[in-house]
Amino acid sequence: MNRKSDKPIKITEVCLRDGSHVVAHQYTEEQVRPVARALDDAGMHYIEVSHGDGLGGSTLQYGRSLVDELKLIEAAVEECRQATVAVLLLPGIGTVHQLKQARELGAGLVRVATHVTEADVSAQHIHAAREMGMETLGFLMMAHMAPVEKLVEQAKLMESYGAQAVYVTDSAGALLPDQVRERIRALRQALDIEVGFHGHNNLSVAVANTVAAIEEGATRIDGSVRCLGAGAGNTQTEVLLAVLERMGLQVGIDLYKMMDIAEDIVAPLIPNPQEINKGSLVLGYAGVYSSFLLHAERAGKRFGIDPRDILMELGKRKAVGGQEDLILDVAAEFAKAQKREVKG
Numbered sequence: 182m183n184r185k186s187d188k189p190i191k192i193t194e195v196c197l198r199d200g201s202h203v204v205a206h207q208y209t210e211e212q213v214r215p216v217a218r219a220l221d222d223a224g225m226h227y228i229e230v231s232h233g234d235g236l237g238g239s240t241l242q243y244g245r246s247l248v249d250e251l252k253l254i255e256a257a258v259e260e261c262r263q264a265t266v267a268v269l270l271l272p273g274i275g276t277v278h279q280l281k282q283a284r285e286l287g288a289g290l291v292r293v294a295t296h297v298t299e300a301d302v303s304a305q306h307i308h309a310a311r312e313m314g315m316e317t318l319g320f321l322m323m324a325h326m327a328p329v330e331k332l333v334e335q336a337k338l339m340e341s342y343g344a345q346a347v348y349v350t351d352s353a354g355a356l357l358p359d360q361v362r363e364r365i366r367a368l369r370q371a372l373d374i375e376v377g378f379h380g381h382n383n384l385s386v387a388v389a390n391t392v393a394a395i396e397e398g399a400t401r402i403d404g405s406v407r408c409l410g411a412g413a414g415n416t417q418t419e420v421l422l423a424v425l426e427r428m429g430l431q432v433g434i435d436l437y438k439m440m441d442i443a444e445d446i447v448a449p450l451i452p453n454p455q456e457i458n459k460g461s462l463v464l465g466y467a468g469v470y471s472s473f474l475l476h477a478e479r480a481g482k483r484f485g486i487d488p489r490d491i492l493m494e495l496g497k498r499k500a501v502g503g504q505e506d507l508i509l510d511v512a513a514e515f516a517k518a519q520k521r522e523v524k525g
């Protein structure tokens with residue numbers, strides 16, 4: 182139980198959705214099944230499964246999935262006895278039709294995600310999800326880009342559409358603990374529904390941020406086991422669980438089993454260790470979408486540009502989700518400018 186709320190803390194494991202960015206959306210059913218089965222056995226509350234950019238994300242712009250996400254969702258549902266399988270939906274990328282398909286396969290919860298200043302585009306999807314009988318939560322991404330008052334205004338819109346909780350989503354891993362505290366506190370005061378937090382560890386403060394969120398009364402909490410999420414990963418689930426136990430907060434998930442999942446099942450899926458390297462550090466420092474990292478690294482290689490320069494420029498231009506094409510534009514502009522300098 183959260184001391185500042187009468188609601189229990191519920192954890193959503195996102196390695197099979199946010200972690201999809203890390204594996205360039207190449208998850209297979211054979212990989213998803215054992216992860217979902219083991220998480221369910223450990224007592225995980227929600228397991229999110231979708232393309233990294235949510236339902237319908239498998240496109241040239243965001244990266245093609247190896248396996249249709251609906252097959253992965255179906256596989257996860259088949260493996261779960263008690264956990265609820267969740268999906269992510271970004272209006273403009275995923276459709277109500279795709280949500281219906283996921284619902285028919287057994288997904289029980291949807292997070293409808295918009296940029297932090299664009300909650301108005303979530304109305305139709307939130308209404309539709311509620312009508313389908315899904316637990317329906319709002320997810321305000323890139324939360325560091327809006328002042329607290331704006332965040333509150335946007336969260337209230339989601340609440341008015343029928344969202345049953347709203348998340349502060351630190352997509353860039355740019356927020357610091359006091360900033361998280363301020364945002365969660367403001368939402369708790371302004372909303373009648375639950376408040377959640379989704380962190381990224383690019384500045385190595387995801388666990389601290391999540392603890393700050395919980396101390397302010399957030400009850401919907403995200404983590405990725407072994408940090409298997411975009412950039413340097415999310416709040417590391419098994420670490421968070423250990424910290425919560427040390428704080429005297431029991432959430433009903435088996436810590437030892439989560440440690441074993443991290444080590445034995447999830448670590449072998451990760452192409453490179455989920456550490457804070459120069460690329461992911463710049464994401465947090467410049468306030469750039471964590472899912473942009475691999476795209477910037479690829480563009481950097483193609484145009485001979487340091488990916489840090491690309492990411493810094495994207496931060497300056499305040500690039501938001503959906504502007505992945507800007508990554509190539511920036512890399513190409515830099516390459517052109519450098520050639521001019523050399524020639525001149």
Ligand SMILES: CC[C@H](O)CC(=O)C(=O)O
Nearest residue numbers: 199233234322352472502
């Ligand atoms: C592009 C969707 C994004 O990965 C959602 C998310 O997890 C975040 O904004 O952090």
Ligand SMILES: [Mn+2]
Nearest residue numbers: 199352410411
């Ligand atoms: Mn994320």
